[in-house]
Amino acid sequence: MLDFADAFEREVIGQGTVRRTVHESLDAGLALIKRFNLEVKL
Amino acid sequence: MDVLVIITDMTNYCDALREISTGARGTARTARLPRLHVFGPGVALRAGGPHPGAGRVRHDAAGGHHARRRHHHPIPDLTGYITEGQIVLSRELHQKGVFPPIDVLPSLSRLMQKGIGEGRTRKDHRNTANHLYKYYAKGRDLRRLESIVGRDGMTKPTH
Numbered sequence: 740m741l742d743f744a745d746a747f748e749r750e751v752i753g754q755g756t757v758r759r760t761v762h763e764s765l766d767a768g769l770a771l772i773k774r775f776n777l778e779v780k781l
Numbered sequence: 782m783d784v785l786v787i788i789t790d791m792t793n794y795c796d797a798l799r800e801i802s803t804g805a806r807g808t809a810r811t812a813r814l815p816r817l818h819v820f821g822p823g824v825a826l827r828a829g830g831p832h833p834g835a836g837r838v839r840h841d842a843a844g845g846h847h848a849r850r851r852h853h854h855p856i857p858d859l860t861g862y863i864t865e866g867q868i869v870l871s872r873e874l875h876q877k878g879v880f881p882p883i884d885v886l887p888s889l890s891r892l893m894q895k896g897i898g899e900g901r902t903r904k905d906h907r908n909t910a911n912h913l914y915k916y917y918a919k920g921r922d923l924r925r926l927e928s929i930v931g932r933d934g935m936t937k938p939t940h
Binding site for chain 2: 753778
């Protein structure tokens, strides 16, 4: 979970100077959840 | 002529008012904090401009409130009651090079719940956001333990 927090800050919160859309941000978050094999209850 | 006013630190402003109030009334300084819910909106509206319909400042300089990590100071704390949302900036994230350095855990939007979901953003918006928030909060919580025992001393992550 520590690694997830680090990656979340880097890849989801952080977006540099790119203006991401809401959809792109959600996709980035979902990709992270998938990469860390975390559960998403739909 | 348009004039942009940026209040860099509402907390300092309120502390100054408290000092003046204390001096004038001679009462205990802790009892003389200004009532932000009374004058705060006025400050924000004045900053928005004198012309009706010209727009309003809906979000004053939230970052300034926390400039010295005084999250529990009564002024930034009370600000939450008069705004429709607050974005908390993180010195720690800034130092890590994360941009924008937004601390998502204490940040909030009262309008979010009505503005997301199917037909607005995406059907899975709320669910995805809730899960990300939950997992990130767990990670942040574990960091406190990590600061004591070190990352090598941590066991495998639990979900």
